[in-house]
Amino acid sequence: MASLTIISPCNSSSSSLSSSSSSLFAGSSLSHKTVGYNQSRSRTCASNSFKCNLPQPVDIGNGKPTVPIVNERTLPKFLESARMETSVNRNGAKLKVFSGTANPALSQEIAWYMGLELGKINIKRFADGEIYVQLQESVRGCDVYLVQSTCPPANENLMELLIMVDACRRASAKNITVVIPYFGYARADRKTQGRESIAAKLVANLITEAGANRVLACDLHSGQSMGYFDIPVDHVHCQSVILDYLASKTISSDDMVVVSPDVGGVARARSFAKKLSDAPLAIVDKRRHGHNVAEVMNLIGDVKGKVAVMVDDMIDTAGE
Incomplete structure (x- = not known):
C-alpha cells in the first residue's frame, strides 16, 4: 500500500x-x-x-460503528455524478457489499459510490475472543464484495475475513471478491534466512480455501505476492x-x-x-x-x- x-x-x-x-x-x-x-x-x-x-x-464520524451497519445518509454531492447507475452486473447477478470491522468508513464510501447500501451483517466476539459472523440478508446468486483490511490487529482481522468468506460461500453467493486495502503478512513473501515461513503464501492459501473467487488489493509490498494466489488478483495503485x-x-x-x-x-x-x-x-x-x-x-x-x-x-x- x-x-x-x-x-x-x-x-x-x-x-x-x-x-x-x-x-x-x-x-x-x-x-x-x-x-x-x-x-x-x-x-x-x-x-x-x-x-x-x-x-x-466526507465526514463519516469517529468511533467504531456497531454492526449491522445500515446506511441512512444521503449521498455526498461530489459522488452524485460518480455513482453507478445499476447494482446489477453484466451477468445479471445482484451486487452486494459487506463490511468487516477493520474499516467501516471506507466500506460506506464504496457503497455510496456504487449506489448501494451496505449489506446487513452481524459480527461479534465471544468472551474468549472467538469471532461470530452472520449475514442478515440473502446473498444467494449474488456477486458479493467483502471489504476488510488485515491491518492491526492483523490476526484478528484476518480471521474475521476468513469467517466472512465462509459465511458467504455457505449462503450460496455466486462470486465472492475480497477487497483488502492493506494486505497483512505481505512482508513475509520470501525466505531471507533459513527455516523461515513464507506467511504471505499461507495467507493466500487460507483466503482461497475459505471460498474467495477474486482478490482486490492495494499497493502490495511486492508484486510477487499476486502469484501466491490460485485465484485472480487485481492489484490497484493509490x-x-x-x-x-x-x-x-x-x-x-x-x-x-x-x-x-x-x-x-x-x-x-x-x-x-x-x-x-x-x-x-x-x-x-x-x-x-x-x-x-x-x-x-x-x-x-x-x-x-x-x-x-x-x-x-x-x-x-x-x-x-
Missing part, C-alpha cells in the same frame, strides 16, 4: 497519509475524514506549483489519490523534496517526484539490525528548509 509522510519545515510537525495505516485506507487508527477521488477533477499546473480543486472530505491530496496543498515544487526511506523504494519515490513537477529526490541510507529496528547511516540529497514528502509502501512504526 502506498503510504506517505509529509514533514513541513515551518513547524517541524509531520502528518501521515497512508493507504495502509492512516487516513486513506484500512489503517489501525482511521481518521474520520477520508479523501475522495473523482476522475473528472481538474489539475492545473502553473510555473513550478501544482494544484487542483478537491471536494470537501498513487493518483495521494497526488491529488498533495496537489490540494498548492506547494511549490521548489519547496518540496520527495524522500525515499530506503534504497529499495527509490523507484517508487522517483515516480512520485516525476509527477510532482519533477520535484527533487532524497534517499535515506539505513541499516536494519532487527525487526522494527533501523539505523540511518546517510541522507543522500538536500532537505534543508523544504517540505519533505516521504513515500513508502506502508507505514508501520515510522521510526518510532
